Amino acid sequence: MRSTNSSRSTAADSATTTVALLHDLHDDEAARASFERAIALWTKAFGPEHAEIAGSLVALAELDILAGSFVSARERLRRALQLLETADAGARIEHASAVRMLAEVELELGDTAAATTAIERALAELGTRPERAGRLAKARLVHAQILWAKGDRQAALAAAEYGRTHCPERADACAELDAALRRWRRAPAGGGEAP
Numbered sequence: 001m002r003s004t005n006s007s008r009s010t011a012a013d014s015a016t017t018t019v020a021l022l023h024d025l026h027d028d029e030a031a032r033a034s035f036e037r038a039i040a041l042w043t044k045a046f047g048p049e050h051a052e053i054a055g056s057l058v059a060l061a062e063l064d065i066l067a068g069s070f071v072s073a074r075e076r077l078r079r080a081l082q083l084l085e086t087a088d089a090g091a092r093i094e095h096a097s098a099v100r101m102l103a104e105v106e107l108e109l110g111d112t113a114a115a116t117t118a119i120e121r122a123l124a125e126l127g128t129r130p131e132r133a134g135r136l137a138k139a140r141l142v143h144a145q146i147l148w149a150k151g152d153r154q155a156a157l158a159a160a161e162y163g164r165t166h167c168p169e170r171a172d173a174c175a176e177l178d179a180a181l182r183r184w185r186r187a188p189a190g191g192g193e194a195p
Contacts (some may be wrong), residue, residue, distance in 0.1 A: 028063050035060045051087035054080040058098050065101075070108045077102040096125035096132075100139045103146065112150050119143045137163050137173035144180060157184055 038056045057080035064073035084095040103118035140163025148156035167174040
């Protein structure tokens with residue numbers, strides 16, 4: 001017979017799987033409700049400080065970003081990062097991705113200093129390991145966007161070019177880096193908005 005915690009864990013896993021499907025089907029309200037349910041299940045099964053809650057918080061933050069609710073996204077990401085910092089080493093790549101997302105949110109909120117701190121942390125955590133190349137390319141794109149927002153055109157172009165050079169061909173970030181480079185190279189010398 002299964003323990004109660006095992007049943008709750010299975011239910012939370014099922015809710016997370018359901019959420020991914022709903023999000024892919026563009027039913028963000030159903031996805032949001034499912035992520036919130038997953039958090040409730042994980043909390044009930046393991047307590048409010050368990051690292052498994054972080055994944056659902058990050059997913060809710062993604063939905064907040066899509067809805068333009070950057071303050072809410074920042075709070076969810078900060079909470080997820082608190083939980084992930086106590087997690088095992090296997091969660092480090094998730095941690096780095098959440099830090100990269102936090103950098104994007106800080107940039108959207110106009111806090112380039114906080115965005116810079118976060119992206120430098122994400123880049124350091126990701127390192128240069130080949131299995132992290134796609135995530136690293138995305139982080140390099142965010143780094144270039146932050147530099148562009150700060151008005152450092154040359155550094156932004158160099159960061160984007162470096163990111164593109166080291167980008168695995170099938171990573172979504174490659175196309176985004178290419179697009180940023182095209183726009184930035186055509187931008188007037190005074191700069192312009194980050195893509």
